[in-house]
Amino acid sequence: MPELNAFLSPLCALVVAPLVLGIINRTKAFVAGRRGPPLLQPYRDVAKGLRRGAVYGEATSALVRLGPVVNLGALVAGLLLLPFASVPAVIAFPGDVIVLVGLLALGRFATVLAALDTGSSFEGMGASREVHYAAMAEPALLLALATLTRVTGASSLTAIYGGIGVSTWGHALPTLALVAMTFLVLELVENSRIPADDPTTHLELTMIHEVMVLDHTGPDLALIQYGAALKLWLLGMLFVGLVVPLHGGNLWLDGGAALLGMAGLALVIGVVESAMARYRLVHVPQFIVGAATLSAVGFIVLLV
């Protein structure tokens, strides 16, 4: 049986994840000189959606209802594999990296099929773009994690992140910095943030993720929004665990540092979104492949 502490990580994610979105939105508003929505607005959005009724497209089958719940299940299951500060994951085993990537792929596949089930041209367009970028992002994520595996010689996420301390940064600085860059890019791309996608745009033709869930309503939309927050947390933690490698042994101090790290990441995303414009669609794959190449360079540095 895992320690009771281990459940702290998924619990923390389930409760705090939407707040990260709130911080991003507040940061963007601050930079733009607006007051912005309250920090807790994402929670309100989810709650509002859950209270609403649902409207389904005329062509839909049961699949459109399956997508959001499978996606949510995959993300919650993924949280079980995620270590948090010095707390090991609920379930850790050699090769759990592969299972995590598999879960993300399953969640996406379910969402994409739910989009195609509507028969809407817009959702088809979003789904097409989503699978395109995912096909680039998946090898990038696997490559970054393989590089960390080589650095630490460990085989599970818990062991990998447990093996990265301040001293690891001392002797593998270039590699870890490059991998951190890859994670940052993946956090932006996989969670449809600028410069890969613009979550706040008002024009369907330029959207990716948002247009894919355009015809999802009520509780389904709430599940999707909540799932998006969980995914932001999940991939963000891969970055935060790497750049805030504090394992002092005190649960509260280490956990606090990790949470501060996550808040910092939210600020960074907010600033990036305020400072950059969205890339043209054809340039996004280059952005992802470039990020993957960074990790590959980091790996080669280790070999020589």
Add this chain to the structure above:
Amino acid sequence: MTFLLVSLALLWLGGAVAAGLRSRPESGQLAGQAGAVAGSALGLFAAIGVLIGGKAETLSASWPMPGGGLHIEIDTLSAFFLLPVFGLSLLTGIYGRSYLEGREGAAAAGSWFHLNMLTAAMALVIVARDGLLFLVVWEIMALSSFFLVIFDDRRESVRYAAWIYLAATHLGTAFLLVLFVLLGTLSGSSDFSGYPAVLQGDPTLSSAIFVLALIGFGSKAGIVPAHVWLPEAHPAAPSHASALMSGAMIKVGIYGLVRILTFMSGPPAWWGWALIAAGASSGVLGVLYALAQHDLKRLLAYHSVENIGIILIGIGIGVLGLAYGMTALAVIGFAAGLLHVINHSIFKGLLFLDAGAVQHAAHSVELEELGGLLKRMPWTGASFLIGAAAIVGLPPLNGFVSEFLVFYAGYLGVVAPNPSMAAAGLMVIVSMGLISGLAAACFAKAFGVVFLGSARGREAAEAHEVAQPMLFSMAVLALLCIAIGIAAPLVVQSLAGVVAATTGLAPVRVHAALAPPTGSLTAALAVFAVLAAVAVVAWVARDRRLAVSGVRRAPVWGCGFRRPTPRMQYTASSFAQPLVTQFRLFIRNREALVPPTGYFPASASYASDSGDPFLGLLFAPTFRWFTRVVRRMNVVQHGHIHVYVLYVAATLIALLVWGKVWGSL
């Protein structure tokens, strides 16, 4: 052994009766089906008996033809490869008669002969232990599958496909001929038992044999660039024959390669690299070409190329592990490759049977004419969804298990102290990641366009669910996809025997090496259980909530356009367009666009066609050149019999003189 012989006899008998009763096709088809089902069931029984008992069964007899001998044996490796052959043949046998309904009776009855001969020939290739016997049954396998491909011989495209297949399979056989003649001459007998001694301690010969085997067997398996026949032959053949060819016959190519590897001990590292390179290029290019297709069966055929690539990557890591003396890598690599052989035969067999059901119901496998079939054919649709999720490698289905093992081996390689092993591990991880990402895109397209949304064509709108025997075969395969995924730890453990037989490692060491990934797969099951629990709770909670707050249906958002029609849906071509454009360097996608013009555009059109670049740029020019050269030799042909008699006499005299001179030396 008795079971196998009776099984082969039943297959042949059923086929022969079917072919003989062409005048009464109904009874003929029934006889063919009975032979296929009974023979395959018995054969399956024989193979499982050997796998459980662990004792090889041998049969040796004299052979009335000069050279060679009748020597067959079912050992663990043979029994393992017999599973997909007989298993799929059993299910395609059940499926086939309903599928052939409505076809011309005599031809349909005759096709059972070729189908059963194909099964019997595949089984004989797998149990043959004599070079000459192997080549003979290999040729029977090639010819019977050729006759299945040309089943619909009134269509010109089918005749063209069959011609490509016939040429490709014989090109591969040419390399095998050299391989077996070389081994037979050097060992003094065509029997397999003499081969290892010849290869022992001769690295040059071993490498030459390896290269011949990789090309010869690779062309049957469909390794790039020898894959060009697959996308032609699979769509042309009847769907249950495609299922058998794609699920079982191309695996016979993999069997040949693995069998040759067991003859040699201590492979050099470059074999592993060659296999990984061949696997990675087949995998990535196969899925890229699949993305550009809009014929469902062609798309599936290209995915066979992709999956053969995954199998080769697994075997390649295994060989590399043997070369570098890393037991765990060797064991997990081979286990991954061999398990993917079984898995691919299950889900690809399933997907071809589903494609056949779509063809049967909607009279087309052209993606742009289909749509919305999930509502009209729920069972076919559900089984296609399971097959698609399995082939993409999504948890918790069977495809995930073998791909997990490949990735696992890749990560083991990454931490190896040897830098070249680490580089190989990284290459495996990246190419596998790319393959599975692209495969997900391709099957989201295939399933989404065929089964979701609304029907694009009239036939698809009026489609009906297919007959029960067809549904039965599809349901069995879909359930196997789920069962292997759920029972993954048991399945991986049970691979120990065949992996030990292939690598020559002690069973104890194989078991020890398989223990960690088995443990991981067990733990992963807990994760999937949480997934299922969360999904079910969310589903139920949402439905209870919606019971209060209400559900209604409405047209989807069309950007202000009130009545979107099915023709406005995203098509297969548009779905894949961004990826096809990104990889246009590799995909030869020809587009013909007539854009709308003016303020009141009248008509516009777009057509795309993705030819295989290897066929167009490599094989076609080679063959044209070859034809030109050969045409010059036409001088000796004039159709006068007396001149041909003269040729025969001249040849005989020349041979006699040569023999005399050779003898006197």
